[in-house]
Amino acid sequence: xxxxxxxxxxxxxxxxxxxxxxxxxxxxxxxxxxxxxxxxxxxxxxxxxxxxxxxxxxxxxxxxxxxxxxxxxxxxxxxxxxxxxxxxxxxxxxxxxxxxxxxxxxxxxxxxxxxxxxxxxxxxxxxxxxxxxxxxxxxxxxxxxxxxxxxxxxxxxxxxxxxxxxxxxxxxxxxxxxxxxxxxxxxxxxxxxxxxxxxxxxxxxxxxxxxxxxxxxxxxxxxxxxxxxxxxxxxxxxxxxxxxxxxxxxxxxxxxxxxxxxxxxxxxxxxxxxxxxxxxxxxxxxxxxxxxxxxxxxxxxxxxxxxxxxxx
Amino acid sequence: xxxxxxxxxxxxxxxxxxxxxxxxxxxxxxxxxxxxxxxxxxxxxxxxxxxxxxxxxxxxxxxxxxxxxxxxxxxxxxxxxxxxxxxxxxxxxxxxxxxxxxxxxxxxxxxxxxxxxxxxxxxxxxxxxxxxxxxxxxxxxxxxxxxxxxxxx
Numbered sequence: 001x002x003x004x005x006x007x008x009x010x011x012x013x014x015x016x017x018x019x020x021x022x023x024x025x026x027x028x029x030x031x032x033x034x035x036x037x038x039x040x041x042x043x044x045x046x047x048x049x050x051x052x053x054x055x056x057x058x059x060x061x062x063x064x065x066x067x068x069x070x071x072x073x074x075x076x077x078x079x080x081x082x083x084x085x086x087x088x089x090x091x092x093x094x095x096x097x098x099x100x101x102x103x104x105x106x107x108x109x110x111x112x113x114x115x116x117x118x119x120x121x122x123x124x125x126x127x128x129x130x131x132x133x134x135x136x137x138x139x140x141x142x143x144x145x146x147x148x149x150x151x152x153x154x155x156x157x158x159x160x161x162x163x164x165x166x167x168x169x170x171x172x173x174x175x176x177x178x179x180x181x182x183x184x185x186x187x188x189x190x191x192x193x194x195x196x197x198x199x200x201x202x203x204x205x206x207x208x209x210x211x212x213x214x215x216x217x218x219x220x221x222x223x224x225x226x227x228x229x230x231x232x233x234x235x236x237x238x239x240x241x242x243x244x245x246x247x248x249x250x251x252x253x254x255x256x257x258x259x260x261x262x263x264x265x266x267x268x269x270x271x272x273x274x275x276x277x278x279x280x281x282x283x284x285x286x287x288x289x290x291x292x293x294x295x296x297x298x299x300x301x302x303x304x305x306x307x308x309x310x311x312x
Numbered sequence: 313x314x315x316x317x318x319x320x321x322x323x324x325x326x327x328x329x330x331x332x333x334x335x336x337x338x339x340x341x342x343x344x345x346x347x348x349x350x351x352x353x354x355x356x357x358x359x360x361x362x363x364x365x366x367x368x369x370x371x372x373x374x375x376x377x378x379x380x381x382x383x384x385x386x387x388x389x390x391x392x393x394x395x396x397x398x399x400x401x402x403x404x405x406x407x408x409x410x411x412x413x414x415x416x417x418x419x420x421x422x423x424x425x426x427x428x429x430x431x432x433x434x435x436x437x438x439x440x441x442x443x444x445x446x447x448x449x450x451x452x453x454x455x456x457x458x459x460x461x462x463x464x465x
Contacts, residue, residue, distance in 0.1 A: 257360030
């Protein structure tokens with residue numbers, strides 16, 4: 001039987017819990033929309049889904065797929081992720097969606113190629129993924145069939161082995177004593193924005209080399225080189241301070257007056273620009289906390305301009 | 313009669329020769345145009361970088377703002393002339409699309425020139441209130457770089 005003191009204390013704890021819950025809900029609302037669709041759209045932008053799933057250059061319809069990604073393993077065509085029941089993902093259950101995003105497995109049980117960055121999305125929370133699915137199911141369905149990937153022969157047969165070697169499903173979890181802004185930035189950068197998928201060099205089998213996280217690569221998407229964005233002063237962005245990086249993530253403007261172009265401009269225009277200032281600052285906090293890796297991305301030091309010079 | 317014909321011919325050859333020589337002498341080498349283009353764009357970038365520090369309140373050089381915004385606007389006014397045909401090879405990050413989609417290029421380049429002009433106007437109205445137009449100009453820079461400049465080389 002409960003003593004009056006214990007039950008009073010319980011009521012107090014419950015009341016504090018309610019207040020804390022209310023407070024944190026308030027904070028959450030300040031940092032991102034709190035309705036399901038709004039939250040889904042916010043995550044959609046952070047994750048940049050539209051950049052690959054819309055074939056913008058060829059006038060493709062929103063999220064109807066068909067964008068060609070040339071890789072050393074062949075050409076992949078992004079699939080239709082509109083809620084069309086036949087050609088899109090309209091017939092997917094919530095479980096199908098979770099399995100695709102977190103485990104890289106299609107509803108029919110086949111594995112996805114890691115050109116679809118489930119290697120990063122695996123860290124997304126169920127709450128965010130539910131919201132993302134709700135958002136994706138709110139866009140107009142498009143009756144556009146998927147195009148077959150044009151890969152090296154036998155690639156699909158080796159996929160299970162690749163996943164066994166290089167893929168671990170995970171839940172995003174910051175160390176319990178982590179600074180909340182850092183933790184938020186780590187979550188956004190690694191799971192949603194998936195910076196590493198382009199900025200981290202890959203091994204011969206196309207898996208990201210974890211020890212060179214964000215250290216840049218010559219073999220980025222579309223065969224372009226992608227800069228080292230670790231805080232190394234000579235080969236990375238070590239001369240940028242937190243404000244510089246936060247400003248860049250919003251505007252594309254670098255401290256030396258240059259402006260982002262190419263795919264990064266798309267990432268900013270379609271995504272990062274629409275995040276809250278607090279979230280951009282959080283991403284900057286996380287990126288600048290990473291180990292500085294000295295690594296030149298250009299062909300040779302002779303052809304490489306110093307970072308503070310740029311060419312038009 | 314044959315005398316005047318000869319004279320006319322001499323004159324024609326002379327004039328034609330002068331024209332050809334003039335054309336050769338005045339047509340800049342594409343490499344030089346590329347170098348010039350890069351220098352102009354770098355100077356625009358330099359002014360933008362300087363403005364970035366001022367607009368974000370990192371440094372205080374209020375007397376320099378006019379110089380920066382006007383320099384950018386002057387360079388941007390003639391930016392299209394920096395991309396003549398034939399200046400599309402070698403050490404340049406200008407993408408083929410500059411010349412294969414000239415109408416699209418013209419649109420974004422002119423938009424950048426207009427944005428630079430707007431910034432000058434905003435400054436002349438209120439020297440303290442240029443943040444919004446500055447951001448709009450940055451957007452215009454990015455819009456052009458997005459489709460017409462190679463990201464990294």
